[in-house]
Amino acid sequence: MTKKIKLSELGNLFGGLDVQALEGVKIEGDVEIDLGQMGMNPQMAYALGHETAQLALHLMNISRILGYPVDQMLGASPAKPARLTKLIESKFSVGKIEEWKTPIQEVVLGATSSDGGTRKSTITLGGETALPYYFDSPMPHRNHITMDVFDMPINMAKAVKSNYEDVINSPAEWAKKVVRDFGADMVTIHLISTDPNIKDTSPAEAAKTVEEVLQAVDVPIVIGGSGNPEKDPAVLEKAAEVAEGERCLLASASLNLDYARIAEAAKKYNHVVLSWTQLEINAQKELNRKLMKQCNVARENILMDPTTAALGYGLDYAYTNMERMRLAGLSGDAELNFPMSSGTTNAWGAREAWMVSSPLKEDSDWGPREYRGPIWEIITGLTLSLAGNDLFMMMHPTAVQVLKEITQTLYGGKESEPVNIDNWVGAVL
Amino acid sequence: MKLNSPLQVYKYLPQINCAECGDATCMAFAAHLIDRSKKLDDCPPILKDEYKKKYLELQALLAPEIREITIGTGEHAKRIGGDDVLYRHQLTFFDPTAFAYDVWDTMPEAEFLERINRIANFRKFYVGKFLKVDMVAVRCVSGDPLKFAGAVKKASETTKLPLILCSFDPAALKSALEVVRDKNPLLYAATEKNWGEVAELALNYKVPVVLFSPDLDKLKSLALSFREMGIKDLVLDPGTYPQGKKLKETFEKFIMLRRAGIKEGQKDIAYPIMAVPLNAWLVYKDAVTASYWETVLSSVFTVRYGDIMILHSLEPYAMLPEVHIRDTIYTDPRTPVKVAPGVNEVGSPTKDSPVIVTTNFALTYYTVESDLSSNKINCYLAAVDTDGIGVEAAVAGGQLTAAKINDTFQKANFDFKDKTSHGTLILPGLAARLQGDVEDVTGLRVMIGPPDSGRIPGWMEKSWPPKPK
Known part of the structure; x- marks a missing residue:
């Protein structure tokens, strides 16, 4: 209903009553204010006359001028969206996730002399009871990075290769370099020359390389095959034997090779099995189940690699696959609550990481590839760290440093000088 | 949304199986409303007066948990928010994170225009489409409302992309709003100090507004107060600290706000969240380091619940991963990604x-x-x-x-x-x-x-x- 009211009438209205407080008064509809009769100064009149949306507030100001106790009525009756004179007090709170009751299995890599190995220290992965870096409960162990070393020169993106040209023919020197200069927590020795399609290096010969690497560095190591499903079991078996007691990570057992043989080698010589599947949660459950039930691998000796696809090349699958596994594990799926490992180096397969420029003329300029490659590796790894990945297999020193910085910051392990962000708007950058 | 089965939706539909929506039955249409592949307005009969009550009820029930807000006008307008789930595999995420890159009012004109054109023209071909960036954030560095308004005017004449007007000074915001009042820009920002005047601007110019406070109690307080004053199009900026423990806390705040909004249905804070990866530049002066760190922050908050963000680096090695990680997270996991045969x-x-x-x-x-x-x-x-x-x-x-x-x-x-x-x-x-x-x-x-x-x-x-x- 539209009701026209003049201030003089308002005055008359209130004037006739013994008003202590205006409770439950709503001011609705068109309100016409006849200012002339109030004798207000022109500025006030201007302000009042201009903004119809402010009428409710102004009417209260007028009431105040008239001597009515409007301040009391403000708190009592916010019946109509109106201007506030002070903020509504409030407390924010949010609960924790109750479904996360099952911790991720803890897995120790490497063994010191007291445990039958020769490593200077060990690395523990897993143990989480929440998604990574969440406030629900702190992560017990930070993320770790293992850097790739190959047993023969391989094709690498230019930006990567320039870091390794001096050591490319010596896996031992290569391993030393990544630990000493690039801060690798671990070293992965990839025995790719064992592939019958490459050099067909014998398992015994490859095992010597493993021994050299173990002597060159004192961090825990990962032993990787060539990915040839016929050859890998024999290669990893021999490597496991010469590395007895070191709790190396054997990479990998998969459904398309004789995983039982790799599981046997891990049990016999005290190593950890990397259970590798390709972007398929049910296959991962199946392989983990087979390793546990069929091969009797203890839970603390299993790590899983659900496959890493590069940013722009299936990372959406890799990310969601890992996130679903981690959520299932935390919620009690005993076939999925294992720590995870990512072949983050796969990021270099993306053309954006290594190509000189875009092959498409419609694209904006891609800029120098030297800067594109490392950030591609960083973002691929970082995304998976947020899904729950624990161990990163990486290649570029800058990528390793930056990924360490952000994952350790989110983990809570980084202090910094206080930064005032309150006036970022006016900052001169 | 408050409904989770087609049967619940069906009760509100006309149930006449007219097929005008393209589905053979109202039940099939109901299923599409649940998976959000169709909109209620795709049903012509329910728009008639006789169904008005059911339409309004259903519309409220179907509304996403996180308020959906539009910034800008016309074909370049961007919607942000609109999410219903915490993990993409549970449905999909809607309204990809809007990327705004900054310009400022003390830039020389030629540089200013060149920068805006670079933002507007950025494109990266990917799986049959171009990945692009969305907005221009104009920062008031001069402290001069007139100068700021001049820059905003120039920006709006140079690009059709939506604008974010950045200043904590209500006078500067007001003078900028005067020149783009019909462009539906986003106001940045209301704080504990200036909130009364900024609220006034949001109401008078009918524009969405960002609330800024690193204190979540205060942030909620601001949101409640603005809502009380009738301002619904709100964006929350809990502050993006670029380093150390404060960055970890920032990450936790994003999780808390989104969990409260979606899992706990706390309507009071169920608004889009803003991240400011640009703050990387407050601590790193070297351009490559700053660009790298900014890209890292941008990625963290694209994965975890940032709905809109303000960025600075226009280096390709920053923008390319940024647009790709956004596509990664917002690609609908329900449909396999295909290339043209x-x-x-x-x-x-x-x-x-x-x-x-x-x-x-x-x-x-x-x-x-x-x-x-x-x-x-x-x-x-x-x-x-x-x-x-x-x-x-x-x-x-x-x-x-x-x-x-x-x-x-x-x-x-x-x-x-x-x-x-x-x-x-x-x-x-x-x-x-x-x-x-x-x-x-x-x-x-x-x-x-x-x-x-x-x-x-x-x-x-x-x-x-x-x-x-």
Whole structure:
């Protein structure tokens, strides 16, 4: 209903009553204010006359001028969206996730002399009871990075290769370099020359390389095959034997090779099995189940690699696959609550990481590839760290440093000088 | 949304199965409303007066948990927020994070215009579309409302992209709003200090507004107060600290706000969240380091619940990963990603080059394609339409057959006699069992490649060119 009211009438209205407080008064509809009769100064009149949306507030100001106790009525009756004179007090709170009751299995890599190995220290992965870096409960162990070393020169993106040209023919020197200069927590020795399609290096010969690497560095190591499903079991078996007691990570057992043989080698010589599947949660459950039930691998000796696809090349699958596994594990799926490992180096397969420029003329300029490659590796790894990945297999020193910085910051392990962000708007950058 | 089964939605629909929405039945339409592939307004009958009450009720029940807000006008307007789930596999995330890149009012004019054009023209081709960035954030660095308004005016004359007006000074915001009052810009920002005046502006100019406070109690307090004053289009900025423990806390705040909004249904704070990765530049002066760290922050908050963000670096090595990680997170996981079927050239194939078959599952296709191109193998690569299913599953499921393979070459007018000297086709190792069928249907010689395209180079050395029969 539209009701026209003049201030003089308002005055008359209130004037006739013994008003202590205006409770439950709503001011609705068109309100016409006849200012002339109030004798207000022109500025006030201007302000009042201009903004119809402010009428409710102004009417209260007028009431105040008239001597009515409007301040009391403000708190009592916010019946109509109106201007506030002070903020509504409030407390924010949010609960924790109750479904996360099952911790991720803890897995120790490497063994010191007291445990039958020769490593200077060990690395523990897993143990989480929440998604990574969440406030629900702190992560017990930070993320770790293992850097790739190959047993023969391989094709690498230019930006990567320039870091390794001096050591490319010596896996031992290569391993030393990544630990000493690039801060690798671990070293992965990839025995790719064992592939019958490459050099067909014998398992015994490859095992010597493993021994050299173990002597060159004192961090825990990962032993990787060539990915040839016929050859890998024999290669990893021999490597496991010469590395007895070191709790190396054997990479990998998969459904398309004789995983039982790799599981046997891990049990016999005290190593950890990397259970590798390709972007398929049910296959991962199946392989983990087979390793546990069929091969009797203890839970603390299993790590899983659900496959890493590069940013722009299936990372959406890799990310969601890992996130679903981690959520299932935390919620009690005993076939999925294992720590995870990512072949983050796969990021270099993306053309954006290594190509000189875009092959498409419609694209904006891609800029120098030297800067594109490392950030591609960083973002691929970082995304998976947020899904729950624990161990990163990486290649570029800058990528390793930056990924360490952000994952350790989110983990809570980084202090910094206080930064005032309150006036970022006016900052001169 | 408050409903979770088509049956619950059905109760509110006209139930006349008129099929005007494109679905045969109201129940089928209800299912599309639940999975958010259709909108309520796609049902013409329910828009009639007689259904008005049900329409309004259903509309409220279907509204996403996180308020959806529009910034800008016309074809470049962007919606942000609109999410219903905490993890993308539970449905999908809606309204990709809006990326705004900054300009400021003390820039020399030529530089200012050049920068805006770079933002507006950025594009990166990806799976049949261009990835682009969305907005321009104009910062008031001068402290002068007139100068700021001048910059905002220039920006709005240079680009149709939505604008974010950044200043904590209500006078500056007001003078800028005067010049873009019909452009629906986003106001940045209301704080504990200036909130009264900024609220006044949001009301008078009817524009969305960002609330800024690193204290979540205060942030909620601001949101409640603005809502009380009738301002619904709110964005929350809990502050993006660029380093150390404060960055960890920032991350936790994003999780808390979104969990409260979606899991706990706390409507009071169920608004889009803003991140400011630009703050990386407050601590790193070296441009490459700052750009890298900004990209890292941008990625963290694209994955975890940032709905809009303000960025600074226009370096390609920052923007490319930024747009790709956003696409990664916002790609609908319910539909397999496909490439267009057809026969494509990799490198510069000649008559002696191999012809290789794969599926149109984007991941498979791009993997094979990059394995080939990175090894400099010139060839023809055929993407067979398998509904976006990978090789192994498509062979098992009948989406990859001899007939489909033949079809692909015919539709592409690819004549082996004309294009090749060898009349040979290479099947993926995982499709080996189709060999006989494909030979019969196409009349070509069929070779079996390796099961993993990473092994094509080795395979080529051993098996290509094919030995004469």
